[in-house]
Amino acid sequence: xxPRIREFRFSLYMLRRNKVALAGLAIVAFFIFIGVFGSYIxxxxxxxxxxxEKFKPPSATxxxxxxxxxxxxxxxxxxxxxxxxxxxxxALLMSAPIGCLLGAFAGYYSGKIGEIxxxxxxxxxxxxxxxxxxxxxxxxxxxxxxxxxAIGLVWWPYYVRLTYSQALSLRERMYVEAxxxxxxxxxxxxxxxxxxxxxxxxxxxxxxxxxxxIGTIAxxxxxxxxxxxxxPEWGRMVSEGRIYILSAWWEVSFxxxxxxLVVLGxxxxxxxxxxxxxPKTRRMMEVRRWKKTxx
Amino acid sequence: xxxxxxxxxxxxxxxxxxxxxxxQALDGVNFQVKENEAVGLVGETGCGKSVxxxxxxxxxxxxxxxxxxxxxxxxxxxxxxxEQEMRTIRGKGISMVFQDPTNCLNPVMKVGDQISELFIxxxxxxxxxxxxxxxxxxxxxxxxxxxxxxxxxxxxxxxxMRQRIMLAIALGLRPGLVIFDEPTTNLDxxxxxxxxxxxxxxxxxxxxxxxxxxxNLGIVANMCDRVAVMYAGSVVEVGGVSKVLLNPxxxxxxxxxxxxxxxxxxxxxxxxxxxxxxxxxxPPKGCRFHPRCPLAMEKCKTERPGQMEIGREHxxxxxxxxx
Amino acid sequence: xxxxxxxxRRILLGIVVLFGVVTLTFVVSRILPxxxxxAWIGAYGKERPYFIELMMAKYHLREPLWIQYFYYLGDTLxxxxxxxxxxxxxxxxxxxxxxxATFELTMVSLLVTMIAGILLGVIxxxxxxxxxxxxxxxxxxxxxxxxxxxxGIALQLIFSANLGWFPLTNQSxxxxxxxTGFLFVDTLITGNVNAFLDGLRHIVLPALTVSACSIGxxxxxxxxxxxEVLNEDFVTMARSKGLPxxxxxxxxxxxxxxxxxxxxxxxxxxxxxxxxIITETIFAWPGLGTYATxxxxxxxxxxxxxxxILAAINVVIVNLLTDLAALWADPRTRGT
Numbered sequence: 001x002x003p004r005i006r007e008f009r010f011s012l013y014m015l016r017r018n019k020v021a022l023a024g025l026a027i028v029a030f031f032i033f034i035g036v037f038g039s040y041i042x043x044x045x046x047x048x049x050x051x052x053e054k055f056k057p058p059s060a061t062x063x064x065x066x067x068x069x070x071x072x073x074x075x076x077x078x079x080x081x082x083x084x085x086x087x088x089x090x091a092l093l094m095s096a097p098i099g100c101l102l103g104a105f106a107g108y109y110s111g112k113i114g115e116i117x118x119x120x121x122x123x124x125x126x127x128x129x130x131x132x133x134x135x136x137x138x139x140x141x142x143x144x145x146x147x148x149x150a151i152g153l154v155w156w157p158y159y160v161r162l163t164y165s166q167a168l169s170l171r172e173r174m175y176v177e178a179x180x181x182x183x184x185x186x187x188x189x190x191x192x193x194x195x196x197x198x199x200x201x202x203x204x205x206x207x208x209x210x211x212x213x214i215g216t217i218a219x220x221x222x223x224x225x226x227x228x229x230x231x232p233e234w235g236r237m238v239s240e241g242r243i244y245i246l247s248a249w250w251e252v253s254f255x256x257x258x259x260x261l262v263v264l265g266x267x268x269x270x271x272x273x274x275x276x277x278x279p280k281t282r283r284m285m286e287v288r289r290w291k292k293t294x295x
Numbered sequence: 296x297x298x299x300x301x302x303x304x305x306x307x308x309x310x311x312x313x314x315x316x317x318x319q320a321l322d323g324v325n326f327q328v329k330e331n332e333a334v335g336l337v338g339e340t341g342c343g344k345s346v347x348x349x350x351x352x353x354x355x356x357x358x359x360x361x362x363x364x365x366x367x368x369x370x371x372x373x374x375x376x377x378e379q380e381m382r383t384i385r386g387k388g389i390s391m392v393f394q395d396p397t398n399c400l401n402p403v404m405k406v407g408d409q410i411s412e413l414f415i416x417x418x419x420x421x422x423x424x425x426x427x428x429x430x431x432x433x434x435x436x437x438x439x440x441x442x443x444x445x446x447x448x449x450x451x452x453x454x455x456m457r458q459r460i461m462l463a464i465a466l467g468l469r470p471g472l473v474i475f476d477e478p479t480t481n482l483d484x485x486x487x488x489x490x491x492x493x494x495x496x497x498x499x500x501x502x503x504x505x506x507x508x509x510x511n512l513g514i515v516a517n518m519c520d521r522v523a524v525m526y527a528g529s530v531v532e533v534g535g536v537s538k539v540l541l542n543p544x545x546x547x548x549x550x551x552x553x554x555x556x557x558x559x560x561x562x563x564x565x566x567x568x569x570x571x572x573x574x575x576x577x578p579p580k581g582c583r584f585h586p587r588c589p590l591a592m593e594k595c596k597t598e599r600p601g602q603m604e605i606g607r608e609h610x611x612x613x614x615x616x617x618x
Numbered sequence: 619x620x621x622x623x624x625x626x627r628r629i630l631l632g633i634v635v636l637f638g639v640v641t642l643t644f645v646v647s648r649i650l651p652x653x654x655x656x657a658w659i660g661a662y663g664k665e666r667p668y669f670i671e672l673m674m675a676k677y678h679l680r681e682p683l684w685i686q687y688f689y690y691l692g693d694t695l696x697x698x699x700x701x702x703x704x705x706x707x708x709x710x711x712x713x714x715x716x717x718x719a720t721f722e723l724t725m726v727s728l729l730v731t732m733i734a735g736i737l738l739g740v741i742x743x744x745x746x747x748x749x750x751x752x753x754x755x756x757x758x759x760x761x762x763x764x765x766x767x768x769x770g771i772a773l774q775l776i777f778s779a780n781l782g783w784f785p786l787t788n789q790s791x792x793x794x795x796x797x798t799g800f801l802f803v804d805t806l807i808t809g810n811v812n813a814f815l816d817g818l819r820h821i822v823l824p825a826l827t828v829s830a831c832s833i834g835x836x837x838x839x840x841x842x843x844x845x846e847v848l849n850e851d852f853v854t855m856a857r858s859k860g861l862p863x864x865x866x867x868x869x870x871x872x873x874x875x876x877x878x879x880x881x882x883x884x885x886x887x888x889x890x891x892x893x894x895i896i897t898e899t900i901f902a903w904p905g906l907g908t909y910a911t912x913x914x915x916x917x918x919x920x921x922x923x924x925x926x927i928l929a930a931i932n933v934v935i936v937n938l939l940t941d942l943a944a945l946w947a948d949p950r951t952r953g954t
Contacts, residue, residue, distance in 0.1 A: 020756075119631075123638035126930040130892040131910060135922055138914045139650065215765045219896055222767045223911060238768060245771065246779055256768035264763035271759075354857055385860030393858075398851040403873045403949055412869075416861050448949045464859065 021275075024268025031262050035085035038078035046071065046079040046232040055248050065250035067241060076232035077254055083233050084262065087148045088214040094152030096206055099159025100198070106160065107167020118164060121157045129154045130216065137225040144233060147217055147226035155213065162205060166198035200277035204270050211266025218259045234259050300367070301504050302328040302351070302389075302472055307364035309343075309350050312357075316576035320346045320359070322528040322583070325602055328472065328504050335507040335515035335536070337551070338525035341572040344508045345394075347525070348474045351506075352389060353381050368472075387417050390465040394477040396457035400449035406460055407433075407445030413467045429467075436463050436497070455486040459493065466501065474506045479514070491517060512551065516540060521608070524548045527573050527583040530602070534609030544611040546588045582614070590615060621951060625942065632938040639930040644690045647923050648683065657919040658703065676700070699924035704916050709924045712909065718799035719789055720898070720905030724890050726821055727828040731886060735833045736879070739840025743875075744867055746845065754837065762834030766893050770827040770900040777823060784823050787902040792816045824901045828893040832886045839882050843875040850874075877947050884940035888933045 034041065050070035058065045064073035106117035129151075136150035137143075218235030220226035227233030229240065234255035241251030309321040321343045328334045336344050349355045351366055353373060366373040368389065373381070393399040401409060410432065411425035420428065426445070433441035438459060449457055458478060465473055475494075479487040491514065498505070507519050515522050516536060523533040524545065532545040543549045570587035573579055579586055585595040594614050602610040650657075658677055674680050677700060678689045693699065699709035742754035778786045785791060789801060794813040797804045805814040847853065848871055856870045857863075898907030906925060913921035945951045 119634060119638065122631075122635050123642055126635060126639050126933045127926060128888060128892045128895075128929050128933065130895055131926060131929055134895075134911070134914050135926065138917065211763070215763075218765055219767055223896065223899060224915065235765075235767065238771065242771060245775060249775065252768075252771060252775075256765065256771070259765045259768060260763060263765065264760060267759060267763050349854075352858055354854055382860045382862060385858055387860060391855075391858045393851060393855055395851060399855040401852045401856070401870050401874065403877075404870070412856075412861060412865075413859055416859070416865065450950045461855075464855075 020268055021272025024265050024270075024272060027261055027265025028269050031081060031265060032085065034078055035081040038081045042072075042075035042078040044072040044075040046076045047230050048072070055244070057248075058250055064254045065248065067237075067248070067251045068244060073237075073251060073254055076237065077234070077258055080232045080234045080237065080255065080258070083144060083227065083231060084214045084217065084259075087144060087217050087233075088210050091148045091151040091155065091213050091217070092206055092209060094149070095155035096159050096202070096209075099156035100163045100202060102156070103160040103163025104167050104198075107164045107171060114164070117160070121160045121164075124157045125161075130219065133216070133220060134223065134225050137220060142225045142228060144217075144221070144227040144231055147220045150220070150225075151213055151217060155209070158209075159202070159205070162201060163198055166201060170197055201274075204274040204277060207273055208267055208270030211263040211270075214266075215259055215263045300327040301330045301332070301369070303365070303367040304347070304351065305365045305367065307347065307350055307361070307366065309346055309355060309359060309361045311359040313576075318575045319578055320528055320575060321350065322578070323364070324525070324528070324530055326523040326530050326533050328506060330471070331502050331504055332521065333498070333505045333507060333519045335509065335519035335522035336525060337509060337512065337515055337522060339510060339572060341527075341575075342525045343528045344525055345476055348391060348476050348506065348508055351474065352385055352391060353378075354385075383417070386413055386464075386470070387468045388470055389472045389474065390468070390470040391474045391476060392458075392461050392465045392478045395481050396454055396461055397449075397481070399461060400457060402449055404448075405446050406449060406452075407447075410460070410464050410467060413464065417468055432463055432467055436466070438463065453486075454482050455489060458482065458486075458490055462494070462497070466497065466503075469501060470503065472504045472506070474508065476508045477510070480509075480511075494518070512540065524551070527578060528575065529583070529612065531584065531612045532610065533602070534606065538606060538609050544605055544609070544616060545613050546590050546615070547584050582612075621945070625945065628938065628941055632934055635934050636931060639934065640691060640694050640927060641687075643923055643927050643930075644687055647690075647919075648686070657917075658700070694927060699927075700920040702913075702918050702921045704913070704918040704921070709921055712921070713906070713924060713928065715799065716904065716906045716909045718801070719903060720894055720907060722800060722802060723821065723824055723828065723898070723903060723905060724887075724894055726825045727832075727890055727893075728887065730825055731829040731832045731836055731890070732883075734829070735836025736840050736876070738833070738837040739879075740844060740867075740872065742837070743841045743844035743848065755841070758834035758837040760834075761830050764830060766827060766831060766896045767900060769830050770824070770897050773823045773827055774900070785820050788820060789904055790817050790820050824897050824903055827897045827900070828890055831893060832889055836879060836882060836886065839879045840875065843878045844871060847871045847875040877944060880940060880944040880947055883943075884933075884937040887936045887940075891929060891932070 048071060050066075052070065053062070053066050054068055054070040056062055056066040056070075062072050062074060064077060067073055067076070102117060106114040108114075132154045133147070133150040136153060137147045140146040140149070217226055218233065218238075221233045221235035222239045224239065227236040229236065237255040238252050238259075241248065241255075245252050304324055304326055307321050307324040308319075311318040311320055324343070324347055326334065326336075336347065338344050346355065346359075350361050351373070353361070353376075355361060361374060364374065368384070373384070376384075400406065407426065407429055411420075411422070411429040414420040414425035414428050415422065418425075430441045430445065433444065436459070438444060449460075452460070461478075478494075479490055482490065495518070505518075507515060509515060519536050521534060522536050522539050523530045524539065524547065525531065526547050532539060532543065532548050539548060540552070543552055573583060573586070579596075581597045582588070582591075582595040582600055585591040588595065592614060598614075600612045600614050602612050603616055604610055605616050658673060658679065678686050681689075697710045699713070701707065702709050702712060705712060738754050738758065742751040745751050774786055777783050790813060792810075792813040794801060794805050794810055794817075795808050797807055801817045802814065805811070805817060853866060853870060856866045861869075894905065895907040895910055897903065898905050899911055902908070906928075909921070910925045912918075913925065
């Protein structure tokens with residue numbers, strides 16, 4: 001256990017030194033916090049209409065102002081975090097595991113079957129994800145759930161590719177050893193080794209994708225194929241507030257900023273995670289002193 | 296003694312400032328090169344040979360900096376020159392042949408263009424003039440089929456051929472000093488011999504001084520007039536090749552000698568020098584060799600020996616030879 | 619490592635994928651619609667059995683599937699996508715009408731992305747770890763994260779509504795004669811400088827919006843590539859020749875570093891297309907993006923199919939071209 005603890009403490013050390021990564025982690029943590037507890041913090045319900053109070057600029061009672069129906073934007077933004085978080089996680093839960101399994105399979109049975117699977121993936125990847133998601137969401141009836149489903153259906157090819165290349169490179173390594181020692185339990189060994197060893201890039205990608213997926217769902221909602229009123233999804237809020245942009249800029253700005261922060265946060269954190277988990281960069285940090293010693 | 300010196304390196308100190316500490320790569324390097332003289336610079340990997348070469352040409356990049364010393368080239372201190380002035384010297388006054396011909400040529404540029412660059416930038420030649428001069432140079436250096444060679448790319452050649460192209464680049468402007476940084480290490484033995492022969496011919500054709508950086512004592516014996524032995528960032532012994540190799544004065548040189556297997560020996564095991572190269576962020580106090588030296592005295596652990604003369608032009612940095 | 623064989627393999631691969639794309643869309647188009655009459659013919663046809671029969675014959679919907687497939691292939695190759703039940707036009711007409719606007723937008727955005735991205739990447743690489751480097755890197759990361767829809771709106775708000783530097787929406791406010799459909803071409807042909815300049819003013823904000831996300835990626839890739847090359851031995855060698863630093867950077871480093879980013883061009887293009895869909899909606903750009911959105915919204919089935927196939931084919935071809943370009947750019951793979 002000792003070496004593992006040492007590794008973990010080294011990870012913390014690396015994280016601490018990278019201020020940008022810390023910022024990303026802070027944003028992500030903040031987002032998850034309001035996603036989970038938002039509904040308890042919010043001063044108003046996201047539905048409460050109060051026509052007396054419409055179009056109020058940001059103030060003490062309404063931190064982010066009110067929208068065209070008098071609803072408190074701050075509360076809506078907080079609730080929106082919950083919806084976005086849920087949608088993002090669901091979409092990735094749908095696409096990542098299936099994609100990874102398929103990729104691992106394709107990598108293991110590399111050769112004819114692997115090639116065929118990868119060609120099919122190529123075909124699916126040729127279609128712009130957004131377009132497909134729009135079509136699917138529209139066909140099923142625009143709603144946040146269907147938009148999430150649509151993204152889930154469209155996102156898996158990336159994971160197949162990732163796991164496939166991981167499996168291939170690992171297979172090269174394992175092949176020689178397996179041929180020498182075990183021979184039997186070949187398949188089981190691959191599954192016990194391929195997937196765990198691919199974890200690092202997969203987790204990195206999932207982290208970064210969470211932000212992107214949330215952004216894409218917001219985009220879908222913006223176009224009208226996702227969340228429908230009165231759901232306080234950030235993308236939806238931006239499109240609803242667009243008409244009043246000149247008179248009530250707050251309705252559009254705050255939800256938009258939130259989407260930006262979330263995507264940025266996951267992006268930064270994912271980047272840092274990648275440097276952390278990649279054995280090459282880790283070694284580089286440790287061996288830095290020797291690297292600079294020339295002959 | 297220094298009057299006829301072409302290049303004098305005096306007390307050169309180069310350090311690398313990294314997160315984990317300051318690497319004291321060169322800690323007072325001293326040696327000279329006279330005109331038309333070939334001086335060898337030997338030592339283990341990590342002793343600072345390449346850093347010395349880069350320092351002479353002032354090609355050391357951050358986090359490395361030359362922090363002290365003088366490099367007198369034709370009586371002028373290179374360390375006080377501007378970058379602009381250095382650029383006129385590089386390639387023209389002093390040039391360098393690198394270790395790995397595979398990586399030292401630009402893979403996406405034609406080989407001929409890489410040579411003619413010299414003429415374009417130093418002599419302000421036009422493209423066509425430079426091309427002409429390059430073809431002439433290639434013919435003078437016995438590079439076959441010069442015209443065709445010009446338009447080819449580095450990956451189309453063998454290692455030996457690439458090394459010759461590197462030599463063409465280094466010699467193109469007839470510099471007074473050429474630094475050879477382990478130019479044959481990455482070649483197979485036969486090609487090694489060919490290239491060394493080739494260089495010998497060139498040395499007879501053109502008059503130039505040279506510094507031979509290598510860990511191979513055989514090459515030193517073959518190509519050099521004098522030799523400087525480096526250990527952990529400084530020169531521990533320097534003198535004529537025959538003197539130093541046949542009568543090594545410094546314990547380190549003596550051990551190096553023992554490491555070279557000889558055909559007429561009866562020994563079954565190869566000799567090695569015990570211990571490893573010191574950590575240069577925290578070098579040993581006093582003489583840097585003392586932890587590994589079988590003849591170390593108390594004084595060696597605290598005081599650093601300077602270079603002491605023990606014969607005609609034979610200097611040693613060791614307390615065994617002086618007070 | 620026979621380069622000729624590799625190229626042929628790659629092209630064949632592209633063709634296979636194209637086939638797969640068309641086949642997939644065919645399968646989807648026959649499976650998905652619950653009511654084929656409504657999907658292909660529209661509400662108009664519902665009450666009119668004669669019309670239904672006519673359209674069924676036109677689309678070969680009564681024939682066995684594999685015959686339909688052949689007709690489908692043929693139609694796709696000739697660009698015959700049928701008639702839109704919503705607009706009443708031949709879809710190929712609608713597409714060709716809308717295509718130039720999107721093409722111009724995408725091309726200008728690609729240019730901006732490449733120039734800005736590469737420039738920023740090179741600058742931050744040669745000034746590594748300085749203030750400039752950190753600023754550029756942060757900007758690149760930030761810009762990539764900005765959601766396109768919000769960025770476009772923000773640009774509109776700041777530069778159009780508040781500062782009035784650029785027009786808010788649309789492709790142009792000055793009339794121009796359509797010859798090829800490409801604004802910049804037609805206005806030059808007819809010598810309509812006014813309209814040309816006006817078109818330029820209109821394309822600025824949308825192009826910036828579309829390129830926003832990709833600039834960051836290109837800049838980061840270029841920076842990483844440059845840094846890798848800067849560590850190579852031949853760079854030290856070039857310096858030892860006494861070459862000025864600009865020559866070293868541009869003749870030696872850049873030429874080598876520029877090769878990996880070419881492969882990114884293909885993916886950049888795909889994401890540019892997606893960006894265009896959203897951007898066109900925001901800026902009311904009369905292109906395929908708005909066409910796609912409205913077709914999907916109105917469930918104009920044939921139109922949606924057509925746009926989807928077109929987009930996919932585009933992506934495959936562009937990827938193929940960039941792969942080949944990357945091979946050609948490096949003399950080591952160009953082969954003798």
